[in-house]
Amino acid sequence: MKVIKKNRFTKARGGSSKLLVLSCAKCGNEIVNYQKDGIGTLLRLYLDRIRGPRELLNSIESVHEKSTMPNLVCDHCSALIGVPMIYEVENRLAFRLIRGSFSKKTL
Ligand SMILES: [Zn+2]
Incomplete structure (x- = not known):
């Protein structure tokens, strides 16, 4: 699970990556494992960098457009963590x- 994916998007961000775990700020439930490329504030989660959990991967693996993307919610307390968007520069779903809806730590 700890294998870092590298491709042109990684390179575009300086080549360094780290694995993060995001938890719900309200209840502490772990929401997502995520590979962040490059430095800077975490503003969005690209679908192709989400590493787990399995249920989340299952719910997004067939998503290819924003209109069919679900919101990212805490499966424990239903807090809203993220909303669908397209990062236009790279045409990537995120x-x-x-x-303030989440806390994060580096693996
Ligand atoms: Zn929660």
Whole structure:
């Protein structure tokens, strides 16, 4: 699970990556394992960098457009963590993170 994916998007962000775990700020439930490329504030989660959990991967694996993307919610307390967006520059689907809705730690 700890294998880092590298491709042109990684390179575009300086080549460094780290694995993060995001938890719900309300209840502490773990929401998502995520590979962040490059440095800077975590504003969005690209679907192709989400590493787990399995249920979340299952719910997004068949998603290819914003209109069929679900919101990212805590499966424990239903808090809203992220909403669907397209990062136009790269035409990549992502969740725009709701500020203050999560805490994160580096693996
Ligand atoms: Zn929660």
